[in-house]
Amino acid sequence: EVVLTQSPGTLSLSPGERATLSCRASQGLANSYLAWYQQKPGQAPRLLIYDTLRRATGIPDRFSGSGSGTDFTLTISRLEPEDFAVYYCQRYDTPAMYTFGQGTKVEIK
Amino acid sequence: QVQLQESGPGLVKPSETLSLTCTVSDDSISRGWWWSWVRQPPGKGLEWIGEIHHSGTTSYNPSLKSRVTISVDTSKNQFSLTLNSVTAADTALYFCARNGDYSQDSWGQGTLIAVSP
Numbered sequence: 001e002v003v004l005t006q007s008p009g010t011l012s013l014s015p016g017e018r019a020t021l022s023c024r025a026s027q028g029l030a031n032s033y034l035a036w037y038q039q040k041p042g043q044a045p046r047l048l049i050y051d052t053l054r055r056a057t058g059i060p061d062r063f064s065g066s067g068s069g070t071d072f073t074l075t076i077s078r079l080e081p082e083d084f085a086v087y088y089c090q091r092y093d094t095p096a097m098y099t100f101g102q103g104t105k106v107e108i109k
Numbered sequence: 110q111v112q113l114q115e116s117g118p119g120l121v122k123p124s125e126t127l128s129l130t131c132t133v134s135d136d137s138i139s140r141g142w143w144w145s146w147v148r149q150p151p152g153k154g155l156e157w158i159g160e161i162h163h164s165g166t167t168s169y170n171p172s173l174k175s176r177v178t179i180s181v182d183t184s185k186n187q188f189s190l191t192l193n194s195v196t197a198a199d200t201a202l203y204f205c206a207r208n209g210d211y212s213q214d215s216w217g218q219g220t221l222i223a224v225s226p
Contacts, residue, residue, distance in 0.1 A: 035212035037155075044204055044216035045147075045155065051210055088155055092211040096168035098145070098157035 002027050004089055004101035012109040019076040021104045023089035028069045033092035036065055036074045039103075040085045048087075049074060076106075084108050111136035113205050113217035120223050121199075127192040127222060131205030132185070139163040139183050143208035146179060146190045148201040149219070156201075160208060161188055200224045 003026040013019055023034070032052040037045040047056040049065035052072065062077040076083055089101040117129040131144070138144065146158040159169035161179045169177050178191040192199060200223050206213035 031211075033211035037213075039155075044206075044219055045213070046216075047209070047212055047214045050212040050214070054210070056209075056212075056214060090155075090157075090212065096160060097170065098213075100155040100157065102154045 002091065002093060002097075002099050004091060004099055006087075006089055006101035006104045008104060009102075010105045010107060012107050013079055014109045015079050015081055017079050019074075019079055019083070019106055021074040021076075021087055021089075021106075023067075023072040023074070023101050025070045025072075025091060029091060029093075031092070032068070034065070034067065034072050035090045035092075036063075037088045037090065038083075038085045039088065045088065079106070111207055111215045113207065113215060115203060115205050115217045115220040117203065117220045117222055119221065120225060121195050122226055123196055123224055124194055127190070127195050127199065127224075129190045129203055129205075129220065129222070130187050131189070131217060132187050133207075134186070136207070138181060138186050138188065144181070144188050145206045145208055145213055147204045147206055147213065147216075149204070150198075150201045158190065158192075158203075195224045197224050 005024045007022045034052045036049040039045045053065045064075045086103045086105045088103050112134040114132045121127045143160045145160040161167045176193045181188040202219040204219045205217045207215040
């Protein structure tokens with residue numbers, strides 16, 4: 001069973017600062033199918049990044065993804081007030097299986 | 110832009126069967142996408158339940174596979190989830206979603222299902 005571990009659990013930052021979120025897989029990805037989602041209270045998740053580094057439609061360029069193998073990163077270059085939320089990473093494996101990390105909360109410092 | 114809307118009973122008794130439907134608007138289930146169910150227990154993270162293609166081909170999370178069935182009704186542009194033998198651990202917000210490039214690119218708002226006597 002593949003496990004995704006996100007760190008830190010909570011990130012306390014101020015608007016305008018840079019956020020770096022980590023997602024580590026217990027087994028390496030043979031493909032690049034790593035995605036990131038943002039979820040605000042009472043809302044459905046919103047796809048930010050897919051295929052490790054591709055921004056979903058309408059996602060601002062302050063969000064970027066990188067990584068390979070077992071280590072992946074979501075970077076928010078300058079935090080806007082609307083970016084404070086919980087972020088999840090997700091990987092796809094064959095045969096078809098999607099696994100989520102436990103989430104990182106980005107809160108206002 | 111595609112719209113997804115979950116519908117379900119809200120409350121299910123332990124050991125009974127949970128049934129949910131997702132109605133898709135402004136897109137056709139038959140266009141070739143895959144369609145997923147994802148759940149989120151209160152205050153916890155996300156868990157992928159399974160997916161279906163308009164042809165009826167399915168894939169399930171191994172942890173739930175013995176209790177889950179996902180089906181599709183292309184004439185109604187809907188897909189459905191059935192979960193058998195529910196317990197309190199199945200209490201969650203259940204989302205339906207459209208799969209994009211090995212991810213879920215559009216989501217419903219979710220429907221809360223409580224398992225309680």
